[in-house]
Amino acid sequence: MTDSVLPVSEPVHVGQARSLATAVARGQDLPDELVDRVALTASELATNLVKYARGGLLAVSTGPLGLDLIATDSGPGLRDVEDSMRDGFSTAGSMGAGLGSVRRLADRFDVFTRRGEGTTVLARWVRGTPQWRGVRIGSVLFTAPGETVSGDGWTAVTAEGIVTIVLTDGLGHGPLAAEASEAAIGHVAADPRGSPAALLAAMDDDPAAARGATVALAQFDLARGTLTFSGVGNITARLLGEGGARETLVSVPGIVGRRQRRGRRANALVRPWSAESWLIMHTDGVSERWASSDWPGLFEHDPATVAGWVLGQHIRLRDDACVLAIAGGEGP
Numbered sequence: 001m002t003d004s005v006l007p008v009s010e011p012v013h014v015g016q017a018r019s020l021a022t023a024v025a026r027g028q029d030l031p032d033e034l035v036d037r038v039a040l041t042a043s044e045l046a047t048n049l050v051k052y053a054r055g056g057l058l059a060v061s062t063g064p065l066g067l068d069l070i071a072t073d074s075g076p077g078l079r080d081v082e083d084s085m086r087d088g089f090s091t092a093g094s095m096g097a098g099l100g101s102v103r104r105l106a107d108r109f110d111v112f113t114r115r116g117e118g119t120t121v122l123a124r125w126v127r128g129t130p131q132w133r134g135v136r137i138g139s140v141l142f143t144a145p146g147e148t149v150s151g152d153g154w155t156a157v158t159a160e161g162i163v164t165i166v167l168t169d170g171l172g173h174g175p176l177a178a179e180a181s182e183a184a185i186g187h188v189a190a191d192p193r194g195s196p197a198a199l200l201a202a203m204d205d206d207p208a209a210a211r212g213a214t215v216a217l218a219q220f221d222l223a224r225g226t227l228t229f230s231g232v233g234n235i236t237a238r239l240l241g242e243g244g245a246r247e248t249l250v251s252v253p254g255i256v257g258r259r260q261r262r263g264r265r266a267n268a269l270v271r272p273w274s275a276e277s278w279l280i281m282h283t284d285g286v287s288e289r290w291a292s293s294d295w296p297g298l299f300e301h302d303p304a305t306v307a308g309w310v311l312g313q314h315i316r317l318r319d320d321a322c323v324l325a326i327a328g329g330e331g332p
């Protein structure tokens, strides 16, 4: 996975952000003209983080919808989003500088801000069409300092009206943790319709997954309108249902891939899934000390904006970290 998150706090990081975004855009085979737009956007967003937010994170994410650049910070926030967008509006000395050009450069633009708490900006370049309807995914993946690969990972696969999403956290950091995550993800890719219980059993019995991982599986039956959740280990999963219903989906303790859970049953929580539903899942590189009620209006935004916001507000910065924000409905 080429996705990554770059901490941006010094001017030197602006060039790094630009290089990272350019490399990922080229890896996605975007035409040169779009690569230039992505690079310019990365510079604008990173410059804003340095100048006005006292630092933050720039995420480059590739998902089913295309390439996302997500700038997220816990800085002062924007005074007025619409004013910030207007050409000629004096944004000198404020976070809004450059956002008008970001909106013009991207296919899709979104911003969520709270005064005194922070700002998250999404710029997306759309590629292809969605493979399914009714499950929208935003993601951010951070690699622990000093490592070149993240031990956290995720994938989404579909078969016959079923969408299965897996989020994994390989034990420890670095290549061996990444290997453990990849082994778990491989089982989902190989059996996209497998029940969560069957998938977890296959991961448990995998001799290649020596190190083990914590795993959360969310399986969506789009015709029935249901979500089935199974989790092992400490991955946080919070569901927002119809009418503001909130629930933390609890995993069973343990680690998959080390045969330690033999004889222990996994949980399989079945819940309704509709156009109003959200499921937020993240690894323990992000603090779980948040509630969806903390941020009124957030869940009207793009899932990628939501994933970026949660990361920007609660990342621990010492561990790998992955946030998935999954929404029902078709989206804009």
Ligand SMILES: [Mn+2]
Pocket: 169, 283, 284, 285, 319, 320
């Ligand atoms: Mn972790």
